Amino acid sequence: MTLKIQKWTAVLCSLILLALLATSCTKDPNVKAKEGQKNEYNVDMNSSETTETELPGFHSYGTGKTEPVTVGGVSINVKSYAVRSYELAYMMGQKEFSSPNQLSVDVLTQYGFSHVLLPNLNETTNKTMEYRTATLEQIQAELQKLFGTVDADLTKAELYKPSEKIFEMWMPDYGCNIYYTIDAVNVEGNKADIITTFYNELARSTMLGRTTLTVTVQNGAAAISALKTE
Amino acid sequence: MKKVLAILLASVLLLTVMPLAVQAEETDAESTVTTISEDGEYTIDCEQNGPLDISGAKATVTLDNANIQNHNRSAIHVKDGADVTFVLVGFSTIKGNENVYSCGIQVEYGSKVTFTGEGTLNVTGGKWGAAIGSYGTDINIPEEQRVQVGEITIESGNINAFAGRRGSGIGAGYHVNGNKITINGGVIHAYGKECGAGIGCGYGTSGGAIGVAAVGEYDSGTIIINGGEVYAGTEWNQSFDYSDLAALNASDPGSFAAGIGGGYGASASHIEINGGKVVARGSCGGAGIGAGRGCSKAEKYNQNAYKSNVYISGNADVTAMTASSRAVPGGSEANQSAGAAIGSGRGSHTGGVIEIGGSAKVTAISATQAPAIGASKQKSPVDGAIPVAQSITIGDGVTLYAVSAGAYAVDKDAASFSVSDAVFGSSDRWFFGEDAVAIADVASVKAESTKGEKTYQALPTGSVSLWANIVDPDEPGDEPTPQKAQLGIVTPLAMAVRFEDGSVYYSGDTVEIEIGKEYRFQMCCVDWSTRDANSEKKIHRPYEVFTPEHGIYEDETRGFRGTVVYTVRVSDKYNERSYDAENHAFVLPKGDPVLRTDTNRCFMAYRFTFENGDYNKQTGIEKVVYDTGIDHENTLDDFQYNKPLEYLSVNLPLGSTVEAIAYDNYVEFARANVFVEIDEENPEECYKDYVWPY
Numbered sequence: 001m002t003l004k005i006q007k008w009t010a011v012l013c014s015l016i017l018l019a020l021l022a023t024s025c026t027k028d029p030n031v032k033a034k035e036g037q038k039n040e041y042n043v044d045m046n047s048s049e050t051t052e053t054e055l056p057g058f059h060s061y062g063t064g065k066t067e068p069v070t071v072g073g074v075s076i077n078v079k080s081y082a083v084r085s086y087e088l089a090y091m092m093g094q095k096e097f098s099s100p101n102q103l104s105v106d107v108l109t110q111y112g113f114s115h116v117l118l119p120n121l122n123e124t125t126n127k128t129m130e131y132r133t134a135t136l137e138q139i140q141a142e143l144q145k146l147f148g149t150v151d152a153d154l155t156k157a158e159l160y161k162p163s164e165k166i167f168e169m170w171m172p173d174y175g176c177n178i179y180y181t182i183d184a185v186n187v188e189g190n191k192a193d194i195i196t197t198f199y200n201e202l203a204r205s206t207m208l209g210r211t212t213l214t215v216t217v218q219n220g221a222a223a224i225s226a227l228k229t230e
Numbered sequence: 231m232k233k234v235l236a237i238l239l240a241s242v243l244l245l246t247v248m249p250l251a252v253q254a255e256e257t258d259a260e261s262t263v264t265t266i267s268e269d270g271e272y273t274i275d276c277e278q279n280g281p282l283d284i285s286g287a288k289a290t291v292t293l294d295n296a297n298i299q300n301h302n303r304s305a306i307h308v309k310d311g312a313d314v315t316f317v318l319v320g321f322s323t324i325k326g327n328e329n330v331y332s333c334g335i336q337v338e339y340g341s342k343v344t345f346t347g348e349g350t351l352n353v354t355g356g357k358w359g360a361a362i363g364s365y366g367t368d369i370n371i372p373e374e375q376r377v378q379v380g381e382i383t384i385e386s387g388n389i390n391a392f393a394g395r396r397g398s399g400i401g402a403g404y405h406v407n408g409n410k411i412t413i414n415g416g417v418i419h420a421y422g423k424e425c426g427a428g429i430g431c432g433y434g435t436s437g438g439a440i441g442v443a444a445v446g447e448y449d450s451g452t453i454i455i456n457g458g459e460v461y462a463g464t465e466w467n468q469s470f471d472y473s474d475l476a477a478l479n480a481s482d483p484g485s486f487a488a489g490i491g492g493g494y495g496a497s498a499s500h501i502e503i504n505g506g507k508v509v510a511r512g513s514c515g516g517a518g519i520g521a522g523r524g525c526s527k528a529e530k531y532n533q534n535a536y537k538s539n540v541y542i543s544g545n546a547d548v549t550a551m552t553a554s555s556r557a558v559p560g561g562s563e564a565n566q567s568a569g570a571a572i573g574s575g576r577g578s579h580t581g582g583v584i585e586i587g588g589s590a591k592v593t594a595i596s597a598t599q600a601p602a603i604g605a606s607k608q609k610s611p612v613d614g615a616i617p618v619a620q621s622i623t624i625g626d627g628v629t630l631y632a633v634s635a636g637a638y639a640v641d642k643d644a645a646s647f648s649v650s651d652a653v654f655g656s657s658d659r660w661f662f663g664e665d666a667v668a669i670a671d672v673a674s675v676k677a678e679s680t681k682g683e684k685t686y687q688a689l690p691t692g693s694v695s696l697w698a699n700i701v702d703p704d705e706p707g708d709e710p711t712p713q714k715a716q717l718g719i720v721t722p723l724a725m726a727v728r729f730e731d732g733s734v735y736y737s738g739d740t741v742e743i744e745i746g747k748e749y750r751f752q753m754c755c756v757d758w759s760t761r762d763a764n765s766e767k768k769i770h771r772p773y774e775v776f777t778p779e780h781g782i783y784e785d786e787t788r789g790f791r792g793t794v795v796y797t798v799r800v801s802d803k804y805n806e807r808s809y810d811a812e813n814h815a816f817v818l819p820k821g822d823p824v825l826r827t828d829t830n831r832c833f834m835a836y837r838f839t840f841e842n843g844d845y846n847k848q849t850g851i852e853k854v855v856y857d858t859g860i861d862h863e864n865t866l867d868d869f870q871y872n873k874p875l876e877y878l879s880v881n882l883p884l885g886s887t888v889e890a891i892a893y894d895n896y897v898e899f900a901r902a903n904v905f906v907e908i909d910e911e912n913p914e915e916c917y918k919d920y921v922w923p924y
Contacts, residue, residue, distance in 0.1 A: 093887045093905035106907040110793060110885055128732050128785050131750060131795065158794050158831065158884055158908065163813045168795040170752045172885065173786065 054202055058122050058175045060086075061202055064182035072190035072217035078182055081224070082196040084146070085211040086178050087111070087121050088227055090198075095229040100147035108150060109157035112139040113169055115146065121174040130171035139167060148216075148223035179204060190217040191225070266291070274298070286310040292317040293351060299325035304336035304356065304365070308380065312341045318349035318387035326356025328394055331367065333359040337380035339409065344383040345416065351387060355394030358404035360432060361420070362391055366404030370435055370442040378402070378409040378451065384458065386415045393423040393432070398493060399462065401450060402431035405443075408451030413506070415458040425494035427487040427522065428462025428510065429453060434496030434522065436530075445524045445577070445611070446536030448496040450488075455546070457506040462489040464513050488512040488575065489550070491538070492522035498582075499537040503590075504544040511551040515576035515606070517569035518550030518594070524577030524611060531579070531611040538574040538582030542590045548572075549593040552600065571595055571602040571632075573619060573641070579612040581605025581619030581641055591629040594639070602632040604641020619644035712744040715800045718824035722833045722881040726754045726783045727825070728791065736780035745820055748799045753833055753883035756781030757788030758855045789853055792883025792906070796832065798825050831884070834906055835917040838878040838890065840924050847924070848893040850874030854882075857896065879917075882906040892922050900924065 052061055060083050068075050088094045092107050100108070114121050116134045136154060143150050154160065159167045179199040186193040192215045198208040214226035265283040266272055273292040274282060281301045284291065286309075293316055298305040305324045308314050316335075326332035334353035337343050343362070345351070359365030364379035371377075379402045389400075396404035399420030401411055408431040418429075426432035427450060434448030464485035489510030491498030498521045508519075515523030521538035525531055542548055550571040569575040571594035574582055581604045586592055594602035601607070603624075605617040622644040624630060632639035640649065721727060721737045728734045730750045735741055743749060760782035783789040798816040800823045801807075808817045811831045818825065827833070838849035850856045850873075857873060874893045882888060884906055892900040900922065909918040 090903050091887055093903040095902070104905075104907055104910060106885070107905055110905075126786060129728065129730055129752070131730065158814075161795070161813050163810075163815070169793045169885070170791065170795060172793050172887075173791065 052202060054177070058124070058177055060120065060122060060178040060180070062178075062180050062182065063204075064180075064196075065185050066182055069185050069187055069192060071187050071192045071215065071222065074217045074220060074222050076192055076215055076217075076222055078185050078192075078194050081194050081213055081215055082180050082182055083120055083122070083178060084224060085194065085196050085213040085227065086180065086198055087174075088213075088224075089209065089211050089229045091121055091172075091174050094227065096227060098226045100143075100150050100224065101152070103152075105152045105154060105157045106159070108143060108152050109139060109154045109159050109167065110169065110172070112143040112146070112154075113159060113167055114172065114174070115142040117171070121172075122176050122178050124171060124173070124175045126173040126175040127171070132169050132171055134167045134169075136165075136167070145221075146224055148218060148221065148225075177202075183210075191215065282306045284308045284312045284314050286312055288313045290315045290317060292319055292347070293322040293324070293349070295320035295349075296322040296324065299323060299354075300327070302327055302330050302332075304332040304334070304359070306335045307338070308336065308341045308343055309338040310341070314341070315344045315346060316351075318345060318347035318351050318389075321350045321352070323352045325354040326359050326361075326365070326394055328356050330356055331358055331365045332356030332394070333363060333365050333397070333403065334361045334391070335363075336365065337363055337382060339364075339378045339380050342381035342383070344385060345387050345389060346385045347387050349387060351389045352392075353389065354392045355397045355399075355403070355423075357394055358396050358432070359394040360391075360397040360401055360403050360426070361393055361399050362389075363398060363401045364403045364406045365394070365397065366402070366406045366432060368404065371405050372442055373447060376405075376407055376443075376448075378407045381410045381412075383412045384414065384416050384418060386458075387417075389416060389418045389420075391418070391420040393421060393426045395424045396426050396433040396493075398422045398426040398430055398432045398450075398487075399428045401427065401429055401453075402493075404432045405434070405448070407431060407449050408453070410452045411454070413455045413458050413460055415506075417459045419461045421462070422464045422485065422487050422493065425486050425522075426464070427491055427493045427496075427512075427516070428464060428489045429460070430488060430491045430493065430498060430501075431496050432493045433487070434493050436495055436525065444532035444535070445495040445530055446497050446521075446532040446534075448492070449535075449537065450492045450496060450498045450501075452500045453490060453498075453502065455503045455506050455508055456544075459507045460490075460509070462508075462510045464489060464511065464516060485513050485516065486523035486575070487516040488518065488520055488522050488569065489516075490519045491517060491540075492520070492575065494522045495524065496522045497535065497537040498522075498539065500539055500541075502541045502543075503546045503548055504542075504588075505546050507547045509549045512569050512575070513552065515569050515608075516552070517573055517575045517606075518552045518571040518596075519548070520570060520573045520582065521575045521578060523569060523575040526577055526609070526611050528611050528613075531577075533579055533612050536578055536580070538578065538580070540572055540582070540584050542572075542586045542592060543588035544590065545588065546590045546592075548590065549595075550602075551595045568596055568600045569606050570600045570604050570641075573601070573603060574605045574617065576600070576606040576608040577611055578606060578608075579610040579617050581617060581622075581644065583621045584619055584644075585621075585623045586628050586630070587623070587625035589627045589629075593631040595633050596639075601641040602639045604638075604644060621646035622649070624649040712747070713802065713820075714742050715745050715820050715823045716740045717743045717798070717800060717818070720824060720826045720828055721753075721780075722828045722835075724756050724758060724781050725827070725833055725881050725883070726756055726780070726789075727751045727796075727827055728754050728783070734783050738780070743798075743800060743823075745800045745802050748797050751796050751798065752792050752794065753796065753827060754783040754791045755789045755833075755854055755880070755882050755886075756783045757853060760788060787853065790883060790886040790888055790906075793885030794831075794883070796827070830914065830916055831908065833881045833883060833916065834908065835879055835881050836904070836906065837917060837919050838880075838922065839919065840892070840922045842924055844876055846876075846895050847922075848874035848876050848896060849878040849922070850891040850893060850898075851878075851880060852889040852891065854888065855880060856891070884908065890920070892924060 062079050066079050113134050116138045159169050181197050184195040194213045197210045200206045210230045212228045215222050216225040262280045267285045269288045271290045274296045275294040324334040326334050333355050353361040355361040391399040393399045402408045420428040422428045430450030435443045464487045486494035489512045510518045512518045552568045552571050596602045604619040610617045619641050719735045719739045726734050726736050796814040800818050804819050804821040807819050840847045887905045890902045
């Protein structure tokens with residue numbers, strides 16, 4: 001009897017694993033995850049790091065000081081901001097800025113546009129030739145969530161099509177795995193500096209770089225205010 | 231959404247305007263009659279399917295996708311002196327009842343209708359009825375009791391008018407006189423049915439009711455065409471190509487009416503064409519443009535009443551044809567005359583008056599034993615003589631093509647005959663004849679002067695059709711075959727374009743695209759290690775700017791792709807060329823469809839240098855310019871294509887992020903991710919400097 005139960009347990013586990021894999025295969029990366037929805041493939045930070053394994057598709061693998069912190073009365077998901085650091089530094093090529101207003105209109109527009117489509121840019125599938133459109137309001141709303149108020153005329157961007165008053169873009173091929181360790185989260189007043197080291201592989205044997213992302217809380221909302229990259 | 235708005239607007243309009251004007255009465259189980267009796271503007275849309283009366287009012291009625299049919303009466307009845315302007319919007323269908331004396335749109339004598347707008351109207355007559363005009367009766371009517379249809383004017387719109395049995399397409403019904411039809415614009419296809427003319431009047435009489443009505447006594451009234459495109463035939467059958475006279479001759483259309491003018495037994499007292507394009511065909515003894523078929527017996531014929539008068543002037547472009555269904559070689563009426571293409575029908579005593587002037591272009595083709603222009607050559611019912619035209623005048627500004635089978639092309643025996651020498655040159659080469667067998671193959675008809683210098687062809691055989699290509703917007707129509715063009719591609723050095731279907735093209739390539747269609751594409755940079763200075767592909771490339779060093783772009787492994795969306799469209803014009811940099815849109819002339827992407831805002835040339843000096847420092851770019859590990863022993867290839875370079879200048883697509891690598895004596899020591907964008911300080915420049923901080 002015991003043996004039977006073990007067999008059934010094994011079968012059930014296999015089915016669950018298969019179901020999870022099937023879900024991963026059919027997931028549309030262009031459908032943004034709902035607010036607060038858990039990414040099934042992010043590493044559970046409460047578990048041992050030795051349980052990290054590479055999964056199909058593109059995912060973020062984070063370790064270190066990944067617990068949320070409270071800044072100015074607002075809970076900050078530091079893992080999310082670690083990924084934002086990678087996106088800005090490596091995908092958008094913006095190594096350093098002390099204010100989002102220092103970012104060019106083309107960078108802001110493409111970054112905001114990409115976030116209209118995806119919560120985490122590295123999760124795109126790098127499919128060929130995917131045409132997408134977005135409105136000014138959609139992109140502005142994303143930038144507001146990311147950076148707070150940004151003084152930029154997005155209609156000056158190359159992705160803007162004046163004749164139709166829309167933004168259009170070929171999906172960038174940002175798909176990749178992100179391996180990182182959050183080294184420190186320094187909270188001071190309404191600011192938090194999130195120091196993250198990025199690696200080239202899951203084993204974290206070679207370093208890609210290190211970022212310090214400053215998140216500022218104003219009017220009850222957190223926003224990226226500065227970035228430095230080493 | 232438009233329909234909904236139209237319905238709402240119509241409802242509001244009806245609610246605010248019509249309470250005093252509209253009365254509703256029961257007509258049959260399914261429908262009520264809407265009556266407009268006060269002046270004003272009204273809209274009939276797809277929601278209102280009941281029959282409509284317009285009584286005594288001066289009204290503007292918009293037919294907005296209207297659909298009125300299947301009632302036991304005319305769908306729309308204009309009466310009591312009403313003056314109605316119909317505005318055509320969308321695609322409206324109006325039908326009478328084939329089992330009930332009715333029209334699609336019945337216009338009573340004393341009333342008048344005018345059609346305007348840009349929409350399409352499909353309108354069909356009912357029993358003995360015109361599509362637009364009057365219905366009639368199967369009882370021949372004494373002259374004193376005979377009535378006319380009301381007045382009909384067409385200013386614009388697309389009107390397809392299909393008569394009911396024995397009615398005309400536009401005009402009078404069976405045993406009813408025409409009144410006045412004026413066409414100033416629009417595209418009109420009108421088809422009479424079973425002895426009714428396309429435009430004019432319906433079945434008049436066969437003469438069998440002599441004492442009540444003789445041949446010639448019914449008349450098509452005044453028909454004036456000043457503009458538009460008018461196609462008129464004597465029956466409607468989708469399977470016929472009306473330009474194929476051979477096919478018509480081999481069949482039995484059963485019509486004795488003119489294309490424009492009289493129905494069977496009816497005169498055409500005044501047909502005036504001053505402009506526009508007109509194509510008309512009569513059959514089985516009816517003229518193309520003129521009177522309908524008459525009879526062979528004097529007692530059935532009214533010599534004083536019979537008229538056939540046609541006046542063509544201005545810049546009118548007229549094609550008139552006749553075919554005799556009974557004139558099949560060897561058939562019982564093989565030698566019977568057809569009606570003239572322009573003139574009288576068979577069984578008449580005169581060809582009437584025919585005047586062609588101005589700068590008109592006239593093509594006239596008659597099938598058997600009748601001139602193209604003049605009187606039918608069947609014996610006169612009056613005295614048995616061969617009839618001639620009363621008068622034929624052709625001015626010197628006229629362009630004329632005329633051909634007949636078995637008769638003179640133009641009736642040279644007309645009582646009064648005046649044809650400018652400028653038209654024909656000399657009397658020896660005026661007229662051309664072919665026998666009936668020869669003309670059975672109309673496409674091969676070629677009328678030539680045997681003595682003169684000029685050659686005349688019976689045109690436009692095989693190129694004119696009376697058939698209306700009607701496509702209900704709710705039904706799928708035949709898609710027109712798209713025109714294609716070979717689009718040439720020119721790119722900046724070491725770049726490529728990729729179209730939305732994933733196809734990648736390099737400088738010098740060509741791609742077949744549809745003219746008029748907009749294509750999206752993106753810019754890509756290639757992997758320099760795949761470039762080949764010794765490529766022989768150049769000989770296959772038509773453009774001199776092509777470099778055989780184009781290299782290869784491949785997703786994820788070779789090169790980068792940009793995010794900016796570009797479009798290209800090849801115009802159907804030869805001189806339309808533009809590049810709208812703001813919208814990244816190319817429009818190219820079809821005569822020279824070359825897509826030149828080596829222009830501003832299609833790429834950026836990045837120039838990499840080092841802040842502390844460039845000596846022995848190189849720059850590479852992942853997947854573009856990098857050390858492949860292949861030793862080319864310092865050949866040109868080695869330095870140009872497969873090694874990082876000092877002062878690297880590389881063309882890159884906007885919106886991509888490349889990974890640049892800094893080398894010191896070819897040893898990597900730094901990397902940087904570079905977002906490729908326009909230089910905000912020099913937005914009009916195609917290059918941008920990137921300075922390593924080393």
